[in-house]
Amino acid sequence: MVNLIQASNITVSRQGNKILENVSVVVGEHDFLTVIGPNGAGKSMLLKCLIGFYMPDTGKIRKMAGLRVGYVPQNFSPEHTMPISVKRFLGLRRKTEKAVVEKVAEETGIVTILDQPLFNLSGGERQRVLLARSLLDNPHLLVLDEPAQNLDISGQLGFYKLIEKIYKERKVSVLMVSHDLHLVMASTNEVICLFHHVCCSGEPQLVAKDPEFISLFGKDMATMMAAYQHSHDHVHHHNHSHES
Amino acid sequence: MIMFITIIIAMNLEPFLINAILAGFAVAVITGVMGCFVVWRRMAYFGDSLAHSALLGVALGLAVGIAVNVGIILICSVFALLLLWLQQKKVLATDTLLGILAHSALSLGMVTISVMGQRIDLHSILFGDILTVTRPELWWIYIGGAIVLIMLLMNWSSLVLMTLQEDLAQAEGIRVFLCNLLLMFLMTLVVAVSIRSVGILLISSLLIIPAATARQLARSPEGMAIIASFFGVTSVGLGIYFSFVLDTPSGPTIVASAASLFTLLTIYLQVNKKK
Numbered sequence: 001m002v003n004l005i006q007a008s009n010i011t012v013s014r015q016g017n018k019i020l021e022n023v024s025v026v027v028g029e030h031d032f033l034t035v036i037g038p039n040g041a042g043k044s045m046l047l048k049c050l051i052g053f054y055m056p057d058t059g060k061i062r063k064m065a066g067l068r069v070g071y072v073p074q075n076f077s078p079e080h081t082m083p084i085s086v087k088r089f090l091g092l093r094r095k096t097e098k099a100v101v102e103k104v105a106e107e108t109g110i111v112t113i114l115d116q117p118l119f120n121l122s123g124g125e126r127q128r129v130l131l132a133r134s135l136l137d138n139p140h141l142l143v144l145d146e147p148a149q150n151l152d153i154s155g156q157l158g159f160y161k162l163i164e165k166i167y168k169e170r171k172v173s174v175l176m177v178s179h180d181l182h183l184v185m186a187s188t189n190e191v192i193c194l195f196h197h198v199c200c201s202g203e204p205q206l207v208a209k210d211p212e213f214i215s216l217f218g219k220d221m222a223t224m225m226a227a228y229q230h231s232h233d234h235v236h237h238h239n240h241s242h243e244s
Numbered sequence: 245m246i247m248f249i250t251i252i253i254a255m256n257l258e259p260f261l262i263n264a265i266l267a268g269f270a271v272a273v274i275t276g277v278m279g280c281f282v283v284w285r286r287m288a289y290f291g292d293s294l295a296h297s298a299l300l301g302v303a304l305g306l307a308v309g310i311a312v313n314v315g316i317i318l319i320c321s322v323f324a325l326l327l328l329w330l331q332q333k334k335v336l337a338t339d340t341l342l343g344i345l346a347h348s349a350l351s352l353g354m355v356t357i358s359v360m361g362q363r364i365d366l367h368s369i370l371f372g373d374i375l376t377v378t379r380p381e382l383w384w385i386y387i388g389g390a391i392v393l394i395m396l397l398m399n400w401s402s403l404v405l406m407t408l409q410e411d412l413a414q415a416e417g418i419r420v421f422l423c424n425l426l427l428m429f430l431m432t433l434v435v436a437v438s439i440r441s442v443g444i445l446l447i448s449s450l451l452i453i454p455a456a457t458a459r460q461l462a463r464s465p466e467g468m469a470i471i472a473s474f475f476g477v478t479s480v481g482l483g484i485y486f487s488f489v490l491d492t493p494s495g496p497t498i499v500a501s502a503a504s505l506f507t508l509l510t511i512y513l514q515v516n517k518k519k
Contacts (some may be wrong), residue, residue, distance in 0.1 A: 053414055073411035082284050082407065083462045089408070093401040093416065117463075118408070130412075145411075 010059030021197045037194035043177040070134030074145040080119040108132040124155040144176040267377040268480035274389040276473030279455035292448040293346030297323040299353030320432035372443030372495030388437040442495040453502040
């Protein structure tokens with residue numbers, strides 16, 4: 001199995017502060033990684049280093065040759081001063097076949113809004129348009145930075161379901177920053193808990209028991225995760241190996 | 245088009261009027277396209293400040309004895325870089341910085357001109373005097389304008405995407421920092437080529453008003469640029485005509501025409517919407 005991205009011991013400093021310290025992450029084929037951590041913990045910086053926005057000060061990032069990445073950024077609030085349709089936005093800077101656009105639009109449920117102006121969309125529609133754009137290149141890896149941040153609860157549920165569907169159907173890997181761990185837990189096979197350094201990482205239910213996780217997020221979050229995981233285990237009869 | 249031809253014939257093809265029309269239309273097309281980015285990226289205050297600082301450029305040109313346009317480009321570039329550098333420091337908000345830089349440069353320019361004791365037509369620098377544009381100045385406008393338009397068109401999709409979402413643009417390999425620098429530099433060119441027509445105080449209105457008028461009709465970014473240029477050209481045509489007939493200063497007359505078009509269209513659209 002080939003690793004898509006392998007980052008070893010990367011460190012990034014900005015204005016004398018260490019944003020990332022000795023972080024190592026491996027994204028394998030058909031992995032689903034969720035990065036969690038408090039605000040300002042360096043989550044966005046980690047994603048941006050992994051996809052090549054920034055070079056880490058030290059450490060190595062190796063990528064699979066010919067890796068195609070679809071990126072869904074954190075904030076997207078197009079201004080009403082720019083008149084542009086969804087279709088035109090999807091086609092900006094690329095020549096994509098009509099059939100591909102139609103297929104992706106169908107997949108993400110934006111067929112009916114293709115001719116609408118971009119600034120007119122609801123938050124959920126906007127995120128699905130961004131997701132659609134990231135899929136046009138048929139990527140190996142989807143990188144999403146808090147994609148459901150500004151959605152209401154049903155919007156969040158819908159969006160994460162869509163990501164799970166794409167993850168399963170396209171066999172892509174997913175690397176996502178998200179605070180809504182309880183919503184993506186079913187698919188997530190690795191949680192990375194980041195606070196400038198990797199506090200803990202592993203399967204969700206193991207991370208929930210980690211003392212560092214509890215000290216960062218509090219007992220409530222850990223209990224909630226554990227509770228969710230418990231019922232989840234019962235329904236699906238997963239055989240996670242608990243090493244303890 | 246027919247209207248403009250009639251104007252030219254009516255004015256007996258006076259050479260200074262032909263120069264004025266050739267200059268004005270070119271400036272209108274350039275500011276129409278650039279103006280879209282000014283409106284999209286909220287650069288209105290930046291453009292205004294840049295234009296104010298151009299007075300120091302005029303003073304420099306006169307003092308050192310280089311072409312005034314070169315002085316303007318030099319000073320405006322320094323202004324833009326200084327602003328970028330101060331923004332990085334994150335001590336003061338951008339509008340505060342712009343206010344400090346713009347008015348310092350304007351005052352410094354004014355003081356320099358006074359100290360030199362040069363007799364220059366300040367009125368024409370502040371409000372423009374399109375009816376006295378000369379052939380060499382026309383060349384400036386066309387070459388500078390061509391650079392602006394070509395650079396904008398070559399990078400059009402990248403600039404539009406960057407305006408919508410910078411991170412997305414960067415993820416797709418666009419060098420966002422360079423594009424920002426490019427836009428700043430193109431703005432200095434636009435200021436340099438437009439000063440003769442509308443003057444330092446009114447350049448930003450020629451950037452904003454046609455684009456804002458076009459926004460109400462356009463359905464695509466390109467459409468907005470084309471319609472903005474059309475409104476700009478119409479405003480300049482009307483402005484030159486009335487400036488000639490009523491003997492009013494050209495810059496304010498052009499801007500008043502643009503403002504009238506904007507007002508009429510806005511009222512028309514509002515009335516028709518309610519029906």
